[in-house]
Structures are given as structure tokens and as C-alpha cells.
Amino acid sequence: MFVLGETEDGFGASYPLTQSFQYDGSTRQFELSDSLLFSNKSHAIVEVNGLRLRPPNGIHHIADESTLEYDVSRPDDSIHPDQIGPIDVAVYINDEELNLNSDFVLSPSDGSSIRTISLINPPNNGDRISIYVRTLSDYVISAGLMTLRNSVDLSSGDEVTIRTWRDLREQRLQTKVFQGPTGVLSSSVIPYDSRPYDSDDYDEVTDSSEFVTEFPLGNSGIFANRLWVTYNGERLLPNEDYIITEKNGEDFLIVTRVNAAAEDIIAVTIYGQSVVPTSMKFKIFDDMRENKTVYRIIDSSSTKLSQPLGISDDVIYLESAEVLEDPELAQGRFGILFVNGERITFRNRDLINNTVSGLRRGTAGTAALNHDVLSIVVDGSDANKTDNGISTTWYDLGETTILSGSSLQRSDNEIARFLRGE
Numbered sequence: 001m002f003v004l005g006e007t008e009d010g011f012g013a014s015y016p017l018t019q020s021f022q023y024d025g026s027t028r029q030f031e032l033s034d035s036l037l038f039s040n041k042s043h044a045i046v047e048v049n050g051l052r053l054r055p056p057n058g059i060h061h062i063a064d065e066s067t068l069e070y071d072v073s074r075p076d077d078s079i080h081p082d083q084i085g086p087i088d089v090a091v092y093i094n095d096e097e098l099n100l101n102s103d104f105v106l107s108p109s110d111g112s113s114i115r116t117i118s119l120i121n122p123p124n125n126g127d128r129i130s131i132y133v134r135t136l137s138d139y140v141i142s143a144g145l146m147t148l149r150n151s152v153d154l155s156s157g158d159e160v161t162i163r164t165w166r167d168l169r170e171q172r173l174q175t176k177v178f179q180g181p182t183g184v185l186s187s188s189v190i191p192y193d194s195r196p197y198d199s200d201d202y203d204e205v206t207d208s209s210e211f212v213t214e215f216p217l218g219n220s221g222i223f224a225n226r227l228w229v230t231y232n233g234e235r236l237l238p239n240e241d242y243i244i245t246e247k248n249g250e251d252f253l254i255v256t257r258v259n260a261a262a263e264d265i266i267a268v269t270i271y272g273q274s275v276v277p278t279s280m281k282f283k284i285f286d287d288m289r290e291n292k293t294v295y296r297i298i299d300s301s302s303t304k305l306s307q308p309l310g311i312s313d314d315v316i317y318l319e320s321a322e323v324l325e326d327p328e329l330a331q332g333r334f335g336i337l338f339v340n341g342e343r344i345t346f347r348n349r350d351l352i353n354n355t356v357s358g359l360r361r362g363t364a365g366t367a368a369l370n371h372d373v374l375s376i377v378v379d380g381s382d383a384n385k386t387d388n389g390i391s392t393t394w395y396d397l398g399e400t401t402i403l404s405g406s407s408l409q410r411s412d413n414e415i416a417r418f419l420r421g422e
Contacts, residue, residue, distance in 0.1 A: 012167035023048075025156035028148040032141070036164055038095040041141040042132040043173045043269055045163040046148075051233030053138035053152060054265055056090065057177040060130050060218060063093075063123035072106070072115045072131045076216070078179045081109040083135050092130040093123055095169045128172065136177075171272040178215045180262040213255040215266060217244075222251045228269040231258060280409050282419050283338065283378065284390075288365025294389035295338070298421035301379040306354065309339065309371040315357045318377060321349050324356060325381035334360070336380035342366045343380065389415055 021030045036044065046053045057077060061070050072089055073079055086106045091098045098104050098119075107116045117131060134140060140147045146162060148154065165171065224238035236242050241257035253268060260266065281297035300323060307317035316337075318324075326349050327335040334345040335356060343366045347358025362368035378384075386392075396404040396411040408416055 011170050014165050014167050014169075014171055017164045017166060019162050021160040023154050023156060023158040023160055025154075028152075028154065030146045030148075030160060030162075032144050032146055032162070034164065035144070036141060037167060038169055039090075039092045039097065039130060039132075039173070040164045040168060042090055042092070042130070042134075043164070043168065043175050044141060045228060045269065046139050046146070047159075047161045047163075047233075048148075048152060048154065049159055050161075052230040052235065052267060053148070053233065054136065054177060055175050055267055055269075056132040056134040056137045058130055058132045058175045060128065060174055063125060063127040063129055065122055065125040068119045068122060069107075069116050070119075070129055070131060072117055072133055074176075075114070076178065077133075079133065079136055081113060081115050082111060084109070084115050084133055085135070088133055088135045089117065090132045090134070091117055092132075093127050095128070095130070095172075130174070132175070173272065174219075174270040176215075176217070176268045176270075178266040178268070180264055181213050181260045213258065213260040213266075214245075215253045215268070217251045217253055217268070217270065219270065220246065220249055220251050222270060226271040227253070228271070229253065229255075230267045231255060231260070232264055278409065280419060285338075285343070285364075285380075287343075292390045294386040294419075295378065295380060296384050296386065296419045296421065297378050298384075300421060301384050303377050305339065305371060305373050305375045305377060308373050309375070311361070311368050311370050314359050315355050316344070316346070316359065316377070318354045318356070321351055321354045321356055324349060324377075324379045325383060338378045338380050339371050339375050340369060342369050342371070386415060386418055394419070 017034045019033060042056050042058065044055070046055070057073065057079070059071060059074050059077075072084065084106070086100055089100070089106055091104050100106075102120065104117045104119050107118065109115055123129060138149055138152045140149065148160070165173075222244055224242065224244045227238065227242075227244075229236045229238075229242055231241075236255065236257060242253055242255045244251050245254055246252070253266075255266065283295040283297060285293045285295060287293075303318050303320045303323050305317065306319050309316055316339075324337055324346075325335055327333060327347055329347060334347060335349060337344050337346065337356070342361065343363045345360045345363050346356040349356050392415050394408055394411065394413070394415045396406050396413055396416075398404040404411075406412075409420065
């Protein structure tokens with residue numbers, strides 16, 4: 001038995017949940033049928049007629065075991081410290097919500113400095129501390145109810161939608177809100193002797209600023225398609241309406257579609273960059289002599305039957321014969337393919353008609369069978385056979401453990417790269 005690793009206990013499925021309501025003009029309060037577990041209320045995507053409402057604004061810290069005091073807002077946040085009330089602050093450690101007063105307290109405002117919270121108990125080293133302020137958000141979610149504030153214009157018949165997730169802890173979501181453009185300061189230097197004598201200063205430095213629609217995301221390695229970005233509620237498309245660029249080790253969101261005005265709101269929800277890898281296929285073939293061989297199954301060496309294959313047929317019709325190796329009869333090498341559980345050798349390959357012929361059916365101890373149209377056909381040549389794949393470790397080794405814990409799709413060794421077709 002091979003033990004390839006273990007998963008952390010307690011995590012559930014992170015599939016999305018959607019609830020929809022129709023505003024009837026009588027109440028701005030909506031009862032939620034799904035319990036919003038963990039930090040869902042701070043990441044919920046609430047829309048009215050397809051436009052996202054302004055969510056709570058977040059800031060994120062990594063604990064170091066000794067620090068108990070953390071800022072509740074970013075320097076670029078438009079909120080005034082006096083506007084923040086204790087009930088407007090939600091604090092999470094690894095997406096588990098803390099309780100006001102028993103787990104943390106909010107510092108009083110001095111009228112100008114960024115407000116902070118103080119934890120009652122020290123966190124563990126490396127814990128993710130997320131703090132969200134809902135003072136300026138367009139809605140409040142509490143005790144199973146969602147209330148739309150008066151900042152939202154509503155008309156009878158409007159469609160209200162809330163999107164959340166069942167268990168979002170492994171996604172490590174972050175939601176940030178930006179208002180208006182950001183200023184970028186640039187300097188220009190007039191070097192010595194670049195202008196006529198006594199006409200101007202020399203070694204002069206002039207500063208100028210320009211406003212751009214770019215926003216710091218506080219992380220690195222972010223993929224553009226792992227963001228939910230809205231501009232005044234309208235969702236933007238990755239690589240068309242916005243791009244991600246890196247500066248000094250930090251990723252920035254640059255909105256390319258429009259230049260933001262002072263009152264414009266850009267809301268960003270960042271999904272976890274660690275996603276379930278795509279599937280990877282391979283075949284372990286045990287022939288009649290008990291010789292075991294591992295073959296990779298990749299798109300460039302796979303095709304399908306374009307016609308049914310009968311048990312006595314001597315010609316195989318394929319969608320593409322090019323993916324199969326050409327036989328070298330002068331060197332005593334037949335072509336080899338697998339279809340379902342049958343191993344077939346062939347003498348001839350016709351790239352014009354996409355056929356192989358001169359078949360020997362049911363080789364190496366497999367059975368000759370009938371095969372339906374569109375059955376998968378895989379090349380079984382040496383080009384797709386692993387070298388010593390049976391007795392070699394496929395996964396990356398760990399430094400202090402037997403294995404690193406990386407999936408096979410993300411392992412970086414010769415066998416794993418070969419199976420992926422790299």
C-alpha cells in the first residue's frame with residue numbers, strides 16, 4: 001500500500017450557493033436560507049439587477065505570535081477613522097470569525113490615525129488575520145438576514161442576488177474596495193550643462209503626478225482569471241478590461257477599460273491561487289509475461305475511432321492517424337495502439353485516409369474485442385512509455401517527510417513531467 005499524503009481535517013466542499021429575491025417595495029430586508037459559514041458575509045457577491053453592490057473592505061495580515069495589534073484599514077482606504085464603529089468590524093483568523101470584546105477590541109479613534117484592533121489572545125505564527133469594515137458597504141448581513149442600505153436605489157421588481165460558498169476556507173478569499181484613481185509621483189532631472197548658460201537652474205529636479213487606474217493587491221503570483229472585478233458594479237473581464245502586473249514583488253490591478261473618476265468604486269474579490277489541478281491520465285499495462293509498463297495518455301498521442309471496429313476487421317479508421325507512431329518494419333518495429341483494453345499492432349499507417357492496417361489483434365495477452373465509434377485510441381510506442389516507471393517514485397520527495405505533499409500534476413521530477421507531456 002502506498003500512502004501518498006493526507007488532507008487537513010474539517011474542510012468541506014467549496015461549491016457556490018446562489019439565492020435570488022425580488023424586491024416588492026415593502027422591505028429592504030431579505031431572509032437567507034443558507035447559513036453563511038466562516039467569512040462568507042464579508043466576501044458575498046450581492047447584486048441588484050446584475051450590478052454588484054459595494055462590499056465590506058478588507059485588509060489582511062500574517063500573524064507572528066507576538067503581535068496583538070493590527071490595522072483595520074489600508075492607507076488607500078477612503079474611510080475616515082471616526083466613521084468606523086465596533087459593530088462595523090469583522091475579524092477572522094484563518095476565516096474563523098472572532099467575537100467583539102471577548103476575542104478582540106477596537107481602539108478608540110484619535111480623528112486621524114488608522115484604527116486598530118487588539119487581539120485578546122496571541123495567534124499562532126503564520127495565521128491569516130483578515131479584517132473587514134462594512135461602514136461604507138451597501139448592505140449588512142447579520143443573523144441570517146441581509147439588509148440593503150439606503151445607499152442602494154431600489155425599484156419594485158428589482159432582482160436581488162447573493163452569491164456565497166459553502167466552505168471557503170481553502171479558497172483563502174480576499175475582498176478589497178478601491179475608490180477613484182491613484183496618484184503616481186514621477187520625477188525628472190535636468191542635468192548639469194543641458195541648457196544654455198544662466199538660462200535656468202542646473203541639477204534641477206521637478207516632480208509631477210498623474211492619476212492612473214491601478215491598485216495594489218497586496219499579494220504576488222495572482223492570476224487575472226482568479227479575480228472577480230467590478231467597476232461601479234459592472235463586472236470586468238480579465239485581460240480585456242483589466243490586467244495584472246508586478247512591481248517590486250507586489251501585484252497590481254490595472255483597469256484598462258476606463259479611467260476611474262474620483263467617486264468610482266472598484267471592488268475586487270481574489271480567489272485562492274491554489275486550485276484543483278486538471279486530471280492526468282496514464283495506463284499501467286501488465287502483459288501475459290507479467291511485464292509491467294506505464295504509458296502516458298496525452299492529447300498529442302490520443303485519438304478516437306471514426307468508425308466502429310469489429311473483432312475481425314483488419315483496418316482501423318481514426319479521427320487522426322498522425323498521433324500514432326509510424327511502423328519501421330525494416331527495423332522490426334510494428335506500430336502499437338491501445339483501444340479500450342485491447343492491444344493492437346499494425347504494419348501500415350495512412351495519413352491521407354487516417355487509417356492503420358495490417359493488424360495483429362489482441363496481442364500481449366489482451367482479448368480481441370468489438371469497439372464502438374469514438375472509442376479512445378492511445379499510442380503504445382516507446383515514445384509514450386516511461387523509463388522504469390514501475391519502480392520509480394513519481395511524486396516529489398519532502399525535506400523532512402517522505403513526500404512533499406504536492407500533487408502529481410504539480411510534481412517537478414522526470415516521471416511527473418513525462419506523464420504530463422512536458
